[in-house]
Amino acid sequence: MAAIIPNFVFYILAFLIPLIISGVGMPLLKRLMLKKGKYGIDVHKKEKPKVAEMGGIMILLSIVLTTIILIFLVDTNLEKMVLGAFALTLLVAGVIGIIDDFYRLSGILKPVLLLIASAPIIIMGLIQSGVFVPNPQLPLIGETNLTIVYWILLPFVITVTSNAANMLDVFNGSLATTSMIVLFFTFFTNMIIKGDLQTFDITYVLILMMIGTLVIFWTYNKYPAKVFAGDTGSLTVGAALGAIAILGRLEVVVIIAMIPFIMNGFGIISSVRGLFERSEMARPTRMTKDWKIASTGNSKAPITLVGLIVQDGPLNEKDVVKAFNILTIVSGIFALLIAVLIRITLGGIS
Amino acid sequence: MSLIESTSKFFKNIGSSIIRYFQLTPRLWKLIGLESFIFASFIGICAIISEGIMRLPNPTEPSGLVFLYAALKVGLSFLLVAIWLGIWFLLTKLLMKNDEKNKQENEEASD
Numbered sequence: 001m002a003a004i005i006p007n008f009v010f011y012i013l014a015f016l017i018p019l020i021i022s023g024v025g026m027p028l029l030k031r032l033m034l035k036k037g038k039y040g041i042d043v044h045k046k047e048k049p050k051v052a053e054m055g056g057i058m059i060l061l062s063i064v065l066t067t068i069i070l071i072f073l074v075d076t077n078l079e080k081m082v083l084g085a086f087a088l089t090l091l092v093a094g095v096i097g098i099i100d101d102f103y104r105l106s107g108i109l110k111p112v113l114l115l116i117a118s119a120p121i122i123i124m125g126l127i128q129s130g131v132f133v134p135n136p137q138l139p140l141i142g143e144t145n146l147t148i149v150y151w152i153l154l155p156f157v158i159t160v161t162s163n164a165a166n167m168l169d170v171f172n173g174s175l176a177t178t179s180m181i182v183l184f185f186t187f188f189t190n191m192i193i194k195g196d197l198q199t200f201d202i203t204y205v206l207i208l209m210m211i212g213t214l215v216i217f218w219t220y221n222k223y224p225a226k227v228f229a230g231d232t233g234s235l236t237v238g239a240a241l242g243a244i245a246i247l248g249r250l251e252v253v254v255i256i257a258m259i260p261f262i263m264n265g266f267g268i269i270s271s272v273r274g275l276f277e278r279s280e281m282a283r284p285t286r287m288t289k290d291w292k293i294a295s296t297g298n299s300k301a302p303i304t305l306v307g308l309i310v311q312d313g314p315l316n317e318k319d320v321v322k323a324f325n326i327l328t329i330v331s332g333i334f335a336l337l338i339a340v341l342i343r344i345t346l347g348g349i350s
Numbered sequence: 351m352s353l354i355e356s357t358s359k360f361f362k363n364i365g366s367s368i369i370r371y372f373q374l375t376p377r378l379w380k381l382i383g384l385e386s387f388i389f390a391s392f393i394g395i396c397a398i399i400s401e402g403i404m405r406l407p408n409p410t411e412p413s414g415l416v417f418l419y420a421a422l423k424v425g426l427s428f429l430l431v432a433i434w435l436g437i438w439f440l441l442t443k444l445l446m447k448n449d450e451k452n453k454q455e456n457e458e459a460s461d
Contacts, residue, residue: 140396141404149424160370256392259385263442268441303442305381312377323374330382341393 005073007200009153015208017069021062029058030220030227040228044171044317046291051225054101055217056233060094060338062213065241071206082202083126084165086243088120093162093239096233108230110166114159117239121246122154131227136251139341157251158242164261165238167268170306172225174321176218178328179237182257183207183214185332186244189253189339193346203248210240252342257335260305260327267303288314380445388438395430403427 005013031045033039033052040053041223066085071080096113099105105113105184125131135143148155148344169175187207194201214237220227229237238261268281284301292314295307310314311321375382403423409415 049362056360063352094455138396138399140400205397255390259388263381263384263388266435267442270442308381308442309378315374319374321372323378326372326375326378327381328387331389334385337389338393 002104006322007198008170010070010073010200011197011204011208013073014066014070014205015212017066018209018212018214021065022213025058025061026055026216026227027333028221029055033227037068042225042229044287044291044293046166049224052227054098054230054232055220055227056094056097056229056231056236059213059217059229059233060236063090063209065238066209066212070209074202074216078128078130081124081131082247083205084122085124086206086240086247088124089117089243090236090239092117092120093178094232094236097230097235100231100235103250106278110162111159114162114235114239115155117162118155118158118242118246120150121158121243122151126149132246137342137346138252139338140345140347143212151177154246157246158239160262161245161254161258162235162238164258165241166231166234166264167265168324169229169234171317171324173218173222175229175234175237176214176221177325178260178322179241180211180214180218180260181325181328181332182241182254183211183244185257185335186248186250186254187211189335190248191252192248192336192343193250194338201248203244203250206240206244206247210237210244223321235249241293253335254340256304256338257328257332259331259334262323264305267305267308270303285310290314292316293320305312326349355436384438384441384445387441391437395427395434398430399427 014140030052033054034050038053039050042049042051047056057305064087066214067083071083074080074083093114095111096105096117100110121132130156134147135145137143163275165179168178187204190201190207191197194203197204217227217229217233221229225241241254243256245251282301283296284304284307285293292300293306293310293316294314295310300306305324306320309320314324403426406419406423410418
């Protein structure tokens with residue numbers, strides 16, 4: 001447990017530090033990016049505004065700086081290792097994102113490179129036992145003993161979640177709101193599975209750090225966006241969700257809470273039969289005359305979540321994001337049910 | 351305005367904003383249905399593993415056979431997951447095709 005300060009204060013700090021760092025840094029980053037000519041055109045707006053790119057750098061920076069501060073405040077080696085593994089995983093994913101934002105990595109190279117992002121977790125796990133436990137908990141089954149299979153699957157978890165987040169970051173605010181909903185439900189599933197807030201658990205710290213930075217990012221990325229996350233942001237956030245799943249022993253609940261993310265990614269990959277960059281694929285949506293998002297009806301276009309949402313008629317950008325959020329709330333409720341089932345299976349609730 | 355009136359107005363506003371936010375829900379029933387299927391079938395798979403695969407008798411020796419049995423059980427579980435993903439993909443495709451068909455029919459009717 002964090003002995004230096006009370007648990008509750010520690011949780012508040014975990015939320016406030018990244019919030020303050022992002023709050024101070026985001027406007028500076030926005031100005032810097034626009035000044036350096038690193039901006040994207042918001043194609044879903046009539047005015048085609050220039051929006052500062054790579055806002056994800058501030059998400060990454062705030063998490064890394066917060067982790068450095070918090071490492072000095074926790075007293076056990078295991079907690080220090082977990083915090084370190086989390087920050088380093090995000091750092092690797094973030095750096096891959098920065099490279100992608102500058103040089104456009106191919107559709108295959110990006111997920112392959114992201115396999116490296118789990119290396120810090122694996123290395124920390126080898127140095128200190130307990131950083132992650134290769135026994136995922138499943139509803140009705142209980143604790144499984146996957147050992148070798150878990151070690152093989154581990155790198156793919158970060159790759160899948162990072163790419164899934166990257167593929168959903170297509171509209172103003174979509175990445176921030178859906179990720180915050182997943183984190184919100186993950187917080188409560190953790191509470192159901194492991195117990196109340198009075199027992200110190202580093203998983204809450206990881207979740208609260210992410211929510212803290214995402215709240216600020218959302219204020220800049222919500223409709224009409226002033227900052228885009230870029231691949232730096234989406235890969236970092238996706239890696240964070242994957243790392244929380246592994247380090248917090250919440251693999252199943254995070255996967256269930258992320259159903260809309262996976263539905264979107266899975267639909268794209270399976271329908272185009274491979275990994276391609278957005279620019280290499282036919283567009284699933286188009287803008288109507290009144291600037292709503294409509295389906296192109298192109299059979300060669302990938303099956304995307306937005307494509308399925310606008311099948312019944314065009315929707316404006318705000319409503320598409322609302323639809324994403326509603327679907328994520330539904331999957332979050334399912335994650336809560338899974339958590340209750342896991343707790344019952346493990347004998348926590350009679 | 352009294353305190354009770356302003357409090358009730360505040361809660362009414364919150365309630366109506368929540369209702370407004372979820373106005374899109376009926377439009378998403380097919381996708382919510384797909385999500386529910388994914389969730390329910392996942393629970394189904396867990397039940398099959400727990401009550402079926404996990405209850406298969408385990409040999410006690412030789413160690414090679416024990417390992418083979420354990421690997422077989424993991425393999426069977428992964429096969430179930432693969433079938434689950436396959437059905438998930440087919441349903442998504444079906445959803446897309448049905449919608450395209452309905453769209454075409456609507457366009458023809460309006461012509």
